């Protein structure tokens with residue numbers, strides 16, 4: 329090692345003239361700062377409200393030579409940045425393998441800053457939500473089953489995505505089917521997102537949440553012409569996914585502005601149920617039907633303002649995605665009035681440690697280069713659009729359930745929960761993986777459990793999962809529950825749907841109350857009295 333390197337307790341060293349910067353999780357209470365100087369930490373770059381907390385109370389950082397609290401948007405020039413996994417305190421500080429030498433922060437992406445923020449973390453035998461709220465306190469306050477979302481993680485994901493796109497004009501439309509709670513919609517509206525809606529009801533929820541009609545894209549599949557008409561009345565952007573409707577809509581509204589959903593015939597997506605762009609898929613208009621589409625456009629004078637594709641969810645291979653984009657560029661040449669191209673979504677989020685995830689910064693960079701090049705070739709600026717659902721909200725949610733019973737059979741130990749496929753159907757519907765943790769007994773001896781629900785079908789959340797010993801009454805937490813969790817929940821078996829809580833800047837808000845019997849019966853109270861006879865009794 330060259331001379332003058334400073335070496336710290338953790339074994340890492342810095343080159344002379346460089347500085348070490350900590351990026352604490354928002355959960356950090358300041359305890360870690362006391363030890364930071366021993367580790368050569370020069371200052372902190374904090375994200376969102378953590379910056380404010382530190383800035384307001386510099387005494388929380390007594391050991392720091394020069395506290396540096398920067399909102400992420402205004403990074404200063406710093407020579408070196410260490411990314412610190414900060415789940416506990418700096419005593420056990422691990423410097424992550426990611427160690428960056430950067431001439432200035434310009435070369436660091438926002439994504440780099442966002443590392444290490446997690447919705448839930450374990451410290452000294454207790455689970456906390458980001459913001460320092462003990463998970464079990466939240467359970468005591470709101471009971472189970474319960475969905476809990478972290479708004480700051482939604483914000484992080486949104487900013488990550490917008491920062492990844494380096495084009496003159498881009499928009500992110502949140503695919504709200506993933507989570508339609510009005511408060512979540514309002515959060516995304518406040519961030520500047522648009523909304524991608526697949527039903528007129530989602531459109532109406534979006535309008536209720538305050539989205540302007542021009543910020544809503546209606547992207548339905550196999551709906552009636554009447555539903556398109558309803559969307560038109562509301563003034564939202566219309567995306568047509570079949571030739572029959574395109575033709576009828578065009579004849580009714582010659583010259584109207586539409587987006588067209590193309591099926592590029594690419595096999596992408598985590599499994600067949602969530603792959604939408606292949607040749608047998610019901611979604612979109614086949615690229616092979618392009619001549620027909622062009623005829624309809626010519627005959628009706630429709631103004632094709634947008635092209636769209638969505639090839640599936642959980643796409644593993646970015647190359648596949650980029651290939652599909654190329655196909656769309658090829659088609660775009662036929663539509664001179666295009667104002668935007670919407671490449672849909674399908675970004676893969678991690679479901680377990682070391683899981684594959686879309687490297688959004690890399691993807692953003694590559695698609696931006698290609699998009700800019702394409703716009704240059706055309707001699708016309710267009711807006712680059714995406715409509716992520718899972719990417720924005722999946723990791724921002726956990727689902728909490730209570731263990732009703734431990735049932736030991738001759739072959740299996742079941743943990744039977746106070747929930748089922750009625751509340752979280754993803755594992756049963758498409759074998760989705762949710763990492764599960766025992767929040768009540770995190771340090772217990774590991775044992776193997778099959779986690780099941782209370783529904784009268786086999787509703788297995790996970791087979792043979794290794795968990796710290798689970799007792800009856802223990803609370804289990806399912807990660808990645810922010811997307812397609814509550815929005816797919818039902819009242820099957822006449823169970824109430826769970827309550828939902830949003831944590832925003834360290835405070836918890838009840839954003840949907842738990843259902844009651846009257847919620848199950850209200851709509852059946854239509855005033856009719858059918859004269860059924862009383863049974864005869866002996």
Ligand SMILES: Cc1ncc(COP(=O)(O)O)c(C=O)c1O
Nearest residue numbers: 503638641673674715716717718
């Ligand atoms: C048209 C459309 N756009 C966007 C999405 C969101 O996909 P994801 O949740 O994988 O981001 C979907 C999901 O099914 C979709 O059908």
